[in-house]
Amino acid sequence: MHRQLSADISWSRVLDRGPALDVYHLTAHECRRLLTEGEASSEELTRLFLNRIAGADRQVQAFLHVAEEEALAQARVADAKSPEERRPWEGVPIALKDALCTKGMETTCGSRILKGYIPPYDGTVVRLLRDAGLVILGKLNMDEFAMGSSTENSAYQVTRNPWDLDRVPGGSSGGSAAAVAAAETPWSLGSDTGGSIRQPASLCGVVGMKPTYGAVSRWGLIAYASSLDQIGPLARTVQDAAALLSLIAVRDPLDQTSLGLPRPLRVPGIVQEGVSADALAGQERSASAVPTPAPDDPLSLKGIRFGYIKEYLGDICEPGVQRAFANNLETIESLGGTCVEVSLPSVKQAVAAYCIIAQAECSANLARFDGVRYGYRATDAADLLEMYTRTRGEGFGAEVKRRIVIGTYVLSSGHYDTHYTQAQRMRTVIIRDFQQAFSGVDLLMSPTSPTVAFRLGERMADPLAMYLSDLCTSPVNLAGLPGLSMPGGFADGLPVGLQIIGPHFSEQLMLDAAYAVEQALNVSVRPAPVAGGAVDGAAAADAEVTP
C-alpha cells in the first residue's frame, strides 16, 4: 500500500455555499467559471488553495515559499473589479517554479547560493501572468539550478510524490508537478531543459508541456543550459495547459531567441462563442490574428498520423509502462488516428550528447555566481580568488558541482573537439532524424519516462542512472521541438505519462490531439491520491497520511 494523502477538503465550508465539491475539480477553467459566474470570489478561491497548501504541503513539501499576503492582496484587486473590467483569467491562482525571478519575492532556484535573493525585476512570463491578473500563490521546489530528475537535489527540502509519499515527484520541476497533482494550485509553471517539465508531469499524473524552443521568453528564468531551456505549463487538464501556454507564448525583445507562436492558441474542446470566446487570451499579442481552425470533431483523431518511436519500445521501459503505452496506441487508433512505427536511430546517443551540451552550457552560465553582486558569499576570505572558490564550493550542492566540473572538462583545451564539438554534430544528426520522421507522420509518441516514480534515494548514489531518467525526453530539447506529457494510465497504482512530440511550432495540433486522447482515456481528473469524496468539516483542510 502506498502512503497517500487523503483527498478530502470540503470547500463548501470555505466558500459557504453550494454542494461540497472536490478540490481536485478546481481546474483553472473551473476557477475562471466560478469567478465569471459570481459563484466564488478570487479571495475565496485563493484562501481555499492556501488552506490546501497549509494542510497537504506538510507532507508533499512542494512549496519553498508561500506568498500568502501578496496573493490575498492580488485576489482583492481582482474582486474589486466589475466582471466587465476583469481580464479573462484575473483572480485565478497559480504557483511558479523557483527558477523564475519574481520581483520582491525570494527566488532561490533551489540553491543555497541564492538564499535570500530578492529579484529586483519580474521574469517576462511572471510579468505576463501579473498583467493577466493571476494570483501568485508562491514558489515551488526544484532540483538545484534545475539539475536533476527527482527534486532531491534541492538545497532546502525533499518534495514527495502525492501518489505515494515514499516516491519522488520527478524533476527538476518536481514541486510544480507535485503541487498540481496534490491540488495545491490549479496550474503552475516549470522549466524543461532535458525533460524537467514532462518527466515530473509523467510521474505525478498531470499534463506538462515544453513548448518549441523560442515560443516562450527565457528572460528572468535562471539559466541552466540556454540553448535547451524552455518555460512551460503544468496543469491537470490539456485545456488548462493550452490556456496557460497561450498566456506566456509571446515574442519578447528581452530574449533574442524568443519568437512567440505563429498563431494564437485555441483552447481545444471549447466552442468559440459566448463566454468561451475569450478563451483566446493572449490573442492580441500574437503575430497572426487568428488561430488555426478547430477540428470538426474535437474528440476525433481522424486523419492524424502518429509515429511511435521504435527505439523506446521493449525492455528500455518497464513492463507497466509498456502496457500503458500499448493501450494508448489502441486508444489513438480507436479515435481514428493511424499509428506507424518510426525509427530514430540517433536517440541512443542523444543522452550522451545532451550530457555534454547541457553541462558545458551550465558551467558557463553558473560562472555568474561569484559572491560579488548577489547571493551567498563565503566570509573571511583572504583575497578575491579565495572568496570566489569558497563561495562556490560552499554555495553549490554536489550535483551542481559535478556538472560544472564535467562541463568545464568537455570545454577545456584538448577535450573541446572530441567532446563538445562532436556532441554539437550529434545534435545535427538528431535534428535530421526527427525531420526525416516528420516527413512521414504528423506527431511522434513515446512513453515520457521509462519508469513510474522511483523511490526516494533510489538513484541518488548513481548519477548516470539519474541522467537516464531523461532518456525519452532530452532528444526533444536537443532538436528544439515541442513535447507534451499527459496522463496515459497507471501501473501499480502510479501514473504513467504519454509523450507527444511535434514539429517546431505545432503546439496547436499537439494540444488538439492530446485533448482527444485525454477525453477518451478519462484519467486526467482522477485525483491523486485515489481516495475520493469530500470530507466534511473545517479540520478536513488538514490532509492526513493514511497508513
Place this chain on the structure above:
Amino acid sequence: MISREEVEHMARLARLRLEETEVESLQDELSRVMEYVGCLRELDLAGVPVTVNAVNVSNIFRPDDEGPCLSREEVFANAPAVERGHFLVPRIG
C-alpha cells in the same frame, strides 16, 4: 580514468573549492560519465555541421535607444558588501 590532477585542474578553472572527499568521488563519477559519453567519439561525424541553436534565428537587433533600467539602490540591494556606490570585495591578488 580521469586523474586526480585533472579534477583539481577543472576545479581551479571553474573557481570551485572542493573538499578532499569531493575530489575523490568526482574522480570516480567523472570517469564513469565520460566513459558513458565516450560512445560519441566512435561515431564518424566528419562533415556534419554543428548545431548551436535548434531553432535558427540570427541577427535579432533592437533599436539602440535609451530605456529604463534598475536604480543603483535596486542593484545593490542584494549585494553582500557595498561601499560608496561600488561592490566591495576582498583584496585582489
